[in-house]
Amino acid sequence: MGKLIIFAGGLGSGKTEIALNFARAEARAGEKSVLADVDLINPFFSSRLAIEDLEKEGVKLLAPRRDLAFGDVPQLPPQIISSIRQDNSLFIDLGGDESGVLVMGYLRSYILDRPYEFMLVVNPYRPFAGSLDDLIALKEMLEQSSRVSFTGIISNPNLVEETTPETVREGHGKVLEWAQIMGLTVRYLTVEEKLFNELQPEYSDIIYKLSLHFRPDWLGIS
Amino acid sequence: MDRVLMKGNEALAEGAILAGCRGFFGYPITPSSEIAEYMARKMPTIGGVFVQAESELAAINMVYGGSSAGFRVMTASSGPGISLKQEGISFLSEGELPCVVVNVSRGGPGLGGIQPSQADYFQATRGGGHGDYHTIVVAPSGVQEMMDLTMQAFYWADYHRIPVMIMLEGTLGNLMEPITVREPVTEFVDKPWATNGCKDRAPNVMNTLHLDSDFLEKRNHHLQAKYEKIQQECKRAETFMIEDADIVIVAFGLMGRIAKKSVSEARKQGVKAGLIRPITLWPFPDDVIKSAAQTAKRFLSVEINMGQMIEDIKLAIEGRVPVEFYGRIGISPNPEEISRQIINIAAREGWI
Numbered sequence: 135m136g137k138l139i140i141f142a143g144g145l146g147s148g149k150t151e152i153a154l155n156f157a158r159a160e161a162r163a164g165e166k167s168v169l170a171d172v173d174l175i176n177p178f179f180s181s182r183l184a185i186e187d188l189e190k191e192g193v194k195l196l197a198p199r200r201d202l203a204f205g206d207v208p209q210l211p212p213q214i215i216s217s218i219r220q221d222n223s224l225f226i227d228l229g230g231d232e233s234g235v236l237v238m239g240y241l242r243s244y245i246l247d248r249p250y251e252f253m254l255v256v257n258p259y260r261p262f263a264g265s266l267d268d269l270i271a272l273k274e275m276l277e278q279s280s281r282v283s284f285t286g287i288i289s290n291p292n293l294v295e296e297t298t299p300e301t302v303r304e305g306h307g308k309v310l311e312w313a314q315i316m317g318l319t320v321r322y323l324t325v326e327e328k329l330f331n332e333l334q335p336e337y338s339d340i341i342y343k344l345s346l347h348f349r350p351d352w353l354g355i356s
Numbered sequence: 357m358d359r360v361l362m363k364g365n366e367a368l369a370e371g372a373i374l375a376g377c378r379g380f381f382g383y384p385i386t387p388s389s390e391i392a393e394y395m396a397r398k399m400p401t402i403g404g405v406f407v408q409a410e411s412e413l414a415a416i417n418m419v420y421g422g423s424s425a426g427f428r429v430m431t432a433s434s435g436p437g438i439s440l441k442q443e444g445i446s447f448l449s450e451g452e453l454p455c456v457v458v459n460v461s462r463g464g465p466g467l468g469g470i471q472p473s474q475a476d477y478f479q480a481t482r483g484g485g486h487g488d489y490h491t492i493v494v495a496p497s498g499v500q501e502m503m504d505l506t507m508q509a510f511y512w513a514d515y516h517r518i519p520v521m522i523m524l525e526g527t528l529g530n531l532m533e534p535i536t537v538r539e540p541v542t543e544f545v546d547k548p549w550a551t552n553g554c555k556d557r558a559p560n561v562m563n564t565l566h567l568d569s570d571f572l573e574k575r576n577h578h579l580q581a582k583y584e585k586i587q588q589e590c591k592r593a594e595t596f597m598i599e600d601a602d603i604v605i606v607a608f609g610l611m612g613r614i615a616k617k618s619v620s621e622a623r624k625q626g627v628k629a630g631l632i633r634p635i636t637l638w639p640f641p642d643d644v645i646k647s648a649a650q651t652a653k654r655f656l657s658v659e660i661n662m663g664q665m666i667e668d669i670k671l672a673i674e675g676r677v678p679v680e681f682y683g684r685i686g687i688s689p690n691p692e693e694i695s696r697q698i699i700n701i702a703a704r705e706g707w708i
Contacts, residue, residue: 145390146363146532177470178387178530206386206470231393259361259534261370262397293359293534352617352691353533 135248136165136223140238141288142276143255144263145175145230148290152255152324153227154181154188155344161192166222171197172237174208175229179348187347194222210237218244231275238280245282253321254284258305259293266312273316286321287313289340295353297325299332306337360537364502365390365529368458368522369398371506372430374540377456378404379429381418383411383437386470387526388460391432412437416444416457423453424562426550428510432458434526435476436467438484445519446485450564450575452549452582454513456506457491458522460529463686471686472525474609477664480523481638488576490583492520492590493637495608499533505635507538514545516586523637525660527688528610586639593641594633597623598648601630602707603698606645606669607658608634611688615658618694625695627702637665642672654701655679658694660687 139156141149153169160167169188171181181188182197189195196211197203217224218241226241228234238245254273262268277283291297291305306323313320322342325333330343362370369391372380380395382388392408399406405422409415415431422429433441438459448455459480463473480493492512496505502524509520551560566572596616598604603622607615612633622629632648634641649655655677657666663681670679682689682697702708 145393146361176386176390176530178526204470257361259359261360261362261366261394264360293361294532296359296534350614352614353531 136221138218138224138245138248138250140226140228140245140250140252141255142228142235142252142280143230144260144272145234146260147230147255147257147263148292148324149230149255150179150181150227151344151346151348152288152290153225154184154347155342157188157193157225158191160223160225167192168194168196168217168222168224170211170214170217170224170226171195172210172214172226173229173234174237175231175234177204177206181227184347210240214241215244218248232279235276235280238282242280242282251285251321252282253286253288254318255288255290256309257290257292258308259291259301266315269312270316284318287318288322288324289320290324292326294349297329299329302329302333358536359534361532361534362499363390363530363532364496364499364524365460366394367499367502367535368506369394370537371503372456372510373398373402373404374503374538375428375507375510376541376544377428377430377510378402379418379422379427380405381407381409381415381422381429381431383409383415383433385434385437387462387529388432388434388458390529391458391460412440413444416441419455419457420444420448420451420453423448423455424451424551426547426552428454428514430456430458432460434460434462435464435473438476438479442485445491446483446487446489447564448519449483449489449491449579450487451562452517453519453562454517455519456509456513456522457519460524460526462526469686470526472527472610472660472688473685474525474611474659475661475664475685476523477637477659477661480521481640481668489579490638492516492518492586492639493523494520494635495523495637496528497609497613497633498528499531500535502528503535503538507541510541512590514547516582518582518586523609525610525688531610590636591639591641591643592635593644594635595644596631596633598630598632598652600628601648601652602628603630603654603656603701604648604652605629605631605656605658605694605698606634606665607631608637608665611658611660614688614691615694617691618698621691621695622698622702625699626708627698629698634665640668640672642668645669645672649673649677652677654705656697656701657681658689659683660689661685
């Protein structure tokens with residue numbers, strides 16, 4: 135059986151970019167890679183908008199299509215259940231916050247049947263994720279709503295274009311400290327390509343390189 | 357950590373709280389719902405009130421009530437919901453009740469779609485509901501400005517006793533950028549008119565029914581005089597490289613930000629382009645446009661609609677310079693698309 139990684143977290147914690155990078159890396163490694171975009175919260179900046187690029191790279195995308203891609207009603211790609219059971223790697227990108235993980239209520243019985251990773255994506259520079267109390271509240275809310283316990287944390291400390299190595303070090307330090315108190319392991323530290331080489335030696339065991347897909351290039355101008 | 361990464365809708369909601377907003381009344385609609393979500397989380401922790409009303413009409417009338425009682429209050433919606441609120445906004449305008457109404461716009465007409473749009477420009481700037489009135493309309497172009505203009509909107513609302521609308525594309529509501537969270541507002545405008553208990557004074561009454569025609573006309577003159585004052589004091593615009601520009605792009609909101617990149621690109625290609633980004637849509641910054649028209653040879657209005665702001669540009673220019681239009685619906689044009697338009701015009705006119 136291939137990998138099964140489910141990405142959950144607060145609104146705007148970086149789930150979609152991370153899930154997309156994991157799915158692309160898997161396809162590049164020659165594995166069958168499926169990305170499920172089950173963001174029922176909000177289709178802005180969602181994987182379904184990158185469908186052409188993903189399919190070109192060999193990632194199979196399960197997502198609302200064509201005229202339904204921008205429907206703001208709950209809709210789940212039906213093939214997701216078979217993908218959980220088949221011989222492929224599956225990356226599930228949930229919507230943000232407690233309403234986003236509600237989808238797990240439907241998927242959990244299939245998921246609990248097999249090995250999986252349920253990742254809490256944390257960017258400590260986001261509202262409602264900037265303190266230990268906030269993070270505990272978020273984790274509890276997501277676990278209650280999904281009825282699945284997290285198996286690890288993905289630390290994603292960034293201020294997008296303003297991110298410096300110091301931003302990453304400071305933010306990641308906090309995530310590590312909070313994770314330890316919460317009894318969870320930080321499995322990955324995700325950083326953008328431009329910072330990867332500088333930070334790689336310090337965090338070689340967990341660092342993961344992200345190339346951002348949804349960031350418009352005109353944002354630098356203000 | 358002094359910088360925080362926020363979505364536009366979150367920055368707007370936090371800006372409202374910092375400005376002292378303690379009442380939020382809403383009804384969810386994409387792409388505005390993050391504002392209500394944020395308020396639902398925060399309001400109970402700061403002694404404020406969050407109500408998910410049974411409808412948009414109920415929500416705007418709760419705003420009427422909260423504002424009458426002297427509180428800083430807000431509602432947020434998107435196109436179809438804003439249409440439903442128009443009756444209430446007209447009442448708020450005649451009652452001179454300060455409030456902030458947010459339109460995180462989506463494509464219309466009808467139920468339309470939830471993609472970015474600026475097609476509610478006419479509705480926002482012409483009053484929108486019945487009767488002779490205006491609301492101040494501001495159009496932020498980035499996440500920091502979402503917070504800052506929201507705080508400004510609450511100030512203007514109280515100071516001029518007027519509903520202020522914040523209008524933005526859905527994309528900006530969902531876009532994340534690092535911002536500096538501002539200090540909370542501590543000084544507020546007095547509200548001796550508020551219906552907040554009349555012990556030791558005569559009761560204040562909020563009423564917009566004026567059956568006496570003389571009084572009705574007097575009220576209208578009073579409102580017009582106020583709008584005149586606002587036109588004098590509140591016009592805001594950002595300008596970029598317009599001093600020597602042959603062609604001036606006019607674009608607002610996030611679209612204005614995208615157009616800035618197009619202007620830079622056109623400059624690289626040898627076209628003297630510039631940008632005017634109206635920050636207030638009403639009052640419209642016609643002064644800046646009028647003065648640019650003294651030197652520019654052409655204007656190009658870029659909007660995510662079928663051509664609405666172009667009317668205000670033409671009014672400001674009074675026929676002295678041709679105004680062209682480029683618009684899309686349901687999609688924000690990318691910078692290359694707009695710079696191509698600029699370069700095509702320049703080539704057609706023989707400037708390059």
